[in-house]
Amino acid sequence: MGGRSALVTGASGFIGRSLASRLLADGWSVTCVGRRDPKISGANFVTVEKLSRDELWRVLPDRGFDAVFHLAAYGVASNDRDPAELFNINVVGTASLVELAAKVGADVLVYAGSCAEYSAANFGTLIDENHPLATNELYGSSKAAGGLWGQALAKKLGLKFIWLRFFGVFGPGEAPHRLLPSIVNRLDEGQPVNLTLGEQVRDFMHVDDAVEALIKAERVGRNGAVGPFNVCSGQPVTVREFALALAAAMGRSSDLLRFGALALRPGENMWLVGQPRAFQDVSGFASRLPLAGEIARAAKSLNLMRASS
Numbered sequence: 001m002g003g004r005s006a007l008v009t010g011a012s013g014f015i016g017r018s019l020a021s022r023l024l025a026d027g028w029s030v031t032c033v034g035r036r037d038p039k040i041s042g043a044n045f046v047t048v049e050k051l052s053r054d055e056l057w058r059v060l061p062d063r064g065f066d067a068v069f070h071l072a073a074y075g076v077a078s079n080d081r082d083p084a085e086l087f088n089i090n091v092v093g094t095a096s097l098v099e100l101a102a103k104v105g106a107d108v109l110v111y112a113g114s115c116a117e118y119s120a121a122n123f124g125t126l127i128d129e130n131h132p133l134a135t136n137e138l139y140g141s142s143k144a145a146g147g148l149w150g151q152a153l154a155k156k157l158g159l160k161f162i163w164l165r166f167f168g169v170f171g172p173g174e175a176p177h178r179l180l181p182s183i184v185n186r187l188d189e190g191q192p193v194n195l196t197l198g199e200q201v202r203d204f205m206h207v208d209d210a211v212e213a214l215i216k217a218e219r220v221g222r223n224g225a226v227g228p229f230n231v232c233s234g235q236p237v238t239v240r241e242f243a244l245a246l247a248a249a250m251g252r253s254s255d256l257l258r259f260g261a262l263a264l265r266p267g268e269n270m271w272l273v274g275q276p277r278a279f280q281d282v283s284g285f286a287s288r289l290p291l292a293g294e295i296a297r298a299a300k301s302l303n304l305m306r307a308s309s
């Protein structure tokens with residue numbers, strides 16, 4: 001794979017940063033585009049104020065890429081819910097990337113979708129790719145719309161397009177408000193951590209596994225796999241179990257975990273676990289288990305990052 005070139009959006013996010021680093025390690029030439037320079041050693045960076053057709057074609061007029069990895073999205077943070085931004089970035093931005101990828105002759109565009117694209121599922125049901133889509137939640141709806149429009153446009157333009165839906169990715173580089181760093185930061189200082197009862201059931205996966213899935217998706221996408229495909233473990237884990245495993249990995253007392261100190265968010269989804277079989281069958285991908293080891297590795301990496309900053 002040496003000598004191949006990739007365009008990565010969303011490289012300032014923790015999955016995108018890990019992906020860009022992995023591609024560089026694998027011998028790819030990597031160009032990142034976005035508003036903020038992720039400052040990844042060895043990667044090129046091009047500033048774009050918005051993911052529009054005109055802006056992308058202006059700043060990348062003569063560059064060719066073998067693959068485009070589209071991870072940029074608006075709405076990951078729960079307070080980012082401006083409808084115009086959701087539509088412009090998650091739908092129009094995706095269409096713009098598809099047009100650019102087709103223009104530069106890329107082999108494939110890999111689209112990073114989200115489990116938020118699905119509507120609520122019955123407790124105990126593994127959510128497969130035929131599950132109904134979200135229709136009453138702006139972020140999930142915009143991601144699904146971006147995937148549907150991007151997929152249709154790519155077909156019209158003759159571009160190969162593969163769509164992944166990620167479930168509960170965690171690991172070093174997450175935003176401070178997310179579950180892993182919010183617990184680690186408090187426990188590292190010996191401070192109590194206010195949590196809900198922790199009865200929410202999730203499908204967790206280490207960021208390195210998510211990156212491996214993206215690498216495999218590029219390969220099978222070039223061969224015609226389209227998706228959407230769930231990227232998940234299929235293993236139900238409660239938030240309580242995750243927090244307890246994290247405390248154990250850090251050698252901190254579970255008494256610092258104040259379960260029940262916080263109320264659930266309004267409309268909180270209590271079950272979000274995927275069926276991984278379709279992507280496993282087409283790519284051979286499988287997440288690494290046991291989860292406790294991955295949690296311990298993430299906690300160690302996060303502490304090392306904090307110590308070096």
